[in-house]
Amino acid sequence: KYKSYPYEHMQKIREQNISPSLRMYYKKPLLLHQGHMQWLFDYEGRRYLDLFAGIVTVSVGHCHPKVTVAAQKQLARLWHTTNIYMHPSIHEYAEKLTSFLPDPLKVVYLTNSGSEANDLAMFMARLYTRNFDIISLRGAYHGGSPYTLGLTSVGLYKHSVANGFGCSTTMLPDVFRGPWGGSHCRDSPVQTVRKCSCSEGVCHANDQYIEQFKDTLNTSVPKTIAGFIAEPIQGVNGAVQYPRNFLKEAYQLVRERGGICISDEVQTGFGRTGSHFWGFETHGVVPDIVTLAKGIGNGFPMAAVVTTKDIASSLAQNLHFNTFGGSPLACVVGAAVLDAIEEDGLQKNSEEVGTYMLLELAKLRDKFEVVGDVRGKGLMIGVEMVTDKDSRHPLPGEEINQIWEDCKDMGVLIGRGGLYSQTFRIKPPMCINKKDVDFTVEVLNTALQKHMERAAAK
Numbered sequence: 001k002y003k004s005y006p007y008e009h010m011q012k013i014r015e016q017n018i019s020p021s022l023r024m025y026y027k028k029p030l031l032l033h034q035g036h037m038q039w040l041f042d043y044e045g046r047r048y049l050d051l052f053a054g055i056v057t058v059s060v061g062h063c064h065p066k067v068t069v070a071a072q073k074q075l076a077r078l079w080h081t082t083n084i085y086m087h088p089s090i091h092e093y094a095e096k097l098t099s100f101l102p103d104p105l106k107v108v109y110l111t112n113s114g115s116e117a118n119d120l121a122m123f124m125a126r127l128y129t130r131n132f133d134i135i136s137l138r139g140a141y142h143g144g145s146p147y148t149l150g151l152t153s154v155g156l157y158k159h160s161v162a163n164g165f166g167c168s169t170t171m172l173p174d175v176f177r178g179p180w181g182g183s184h185c186r187d188s189p190v191q192t193v194r195k196c197s198c199s200e201g202v203c204h205a206n207d208q209y210i211e212q213f214k215d216t217l218n219t220s221v222p223k224t225i226a227g228f229i230a231e232p233i234q235g236v237n238g239a240v241q242y243p244r245n246f247l248k249e250a251y252q253l254v255r256e257r258g259g260i261c262i263s264d265e266v267q268t269g270f271g272r273t274g275s276h277f278w279g280f281e282t283h284g285v286v287p288d289i290v291t292l293a294k295g296i297g298n299g300f301p302m303a304a305v306v307t308t309k310d311i312a313s314s315l316a317q318n319l320h321f322n323t324f325g326g327s328p329l330a331c332v333v334g335a336a337v338l339d340a341i342e343e344d345g346l347q348k349n350s351e352e353v354g355t356y357m358l359l360e361l362a363k364l365r366d367k368f369e370v371v372g373d374v375r376g377k378g379l380m381i382g383v384e385m386v387t388d389k390d391s392r393h394p395l396p397g398e399e400i401n402q403i404w405e406d407c408k409d410m411g412v413l414i415g416r417g418g419l420y421s422q423t424f425r426i427k428p429p430m431c432i433n434k435k436d437v438d439f440t441v442e443v444l445n446t447a448l449q450k451h452m453e454r455a456a457a458k
């Protein structure tokens, strides 16, 4: 049963009482009522396939029964904090979470959001190394707090306040949009259509990007640095993938300068990339700190930092406290999410369904000139829209918007990303299946066809 809600009244309240710095999706934003696995339902009873998982937060499925029941049971028992008394939930969760991580990543800090996790990671990097400077990649989003805004390198989120002391950004190794294309270089079933001088196993693009990284090390920071933070695949920027060896070589350069390496797994963790549980594993590196949020709680507000005993000891010289971090509720939810990933085979599903989706989407890229690039790994997918494949100019906003709105009207919700909002972001709950992919591709195909008809009529 769906109650009809006074939509205009809701909009009025939003205008008057809710943060004006948010931007709602769609001309007429959805008024949501309910979620079930990969589906969302609005107040009019319309069903949507959620390919953006509520901004990549829903990992195992909206209101997954296992997670919901675990939360309900705990809600009736105890909420408060695990930070001054013991409670089994945090012990069990820390043990379980770290069993998914390689040595020496074994010490867990629980926080409430990704920004908080990255704040803490920066703080630790500085305390541990006794250096100050941190490098991030352009196009990265690592948080919206004043501390992490220095790492976040997306103009849309920047504000004119003092932030970012000791933070430098370096060139994004983007083999589709960057100056050096790499047509064999990324770890994806789909490579770019850009011509380049790379061949299997030899990536000239990577060499160029590493030169740029060295240039940043030589020009923007002191001889010793605190660290480097990167996502294994950039999320907010539209599933941007780096050449295969980039992170490995960058990590080495950072460590030579006394810095530590942080992998922001907020979007790429928990099996989303399919072949591996963590994004960093796809690059063959082991970071010194990983930060986790979003999918860690399947939509429940929780996040984590995991690091080594050695690095953790630098913060142990004094107290570090977080009231809600690691609450019994968060811990049972986190544990149920890990169980669901394993029991439902979601990492394997991400790999199988994600690869199928990528290959099907690549057919659309080959069919439509405006689909410039299809990339990603597992269920971390980007579809970049351009005026044409040669120029790679972003397709004008109003044209992308119409394709996007048409998809929504046909029942498919897709995310947006990239500097010009030119990339469709497809990062669904990991429980989607091949039928959902077929539906998605059919919807996108229809929306793109309509776009071509509009363009031809102009």
Ligand code: PMP
Pocket: 112, 113, 114, 115, 116, 118, 141, 142, 143, 144, 231, 235, 236, 264, 266, 267, 293, 294
């Ligand atoms: N890191 C990444 C990669 C993110 O995508 C985000 C959120 N978009 C954050 C950190 C910050 O997370 P939160 O919004 O929970 O603070």
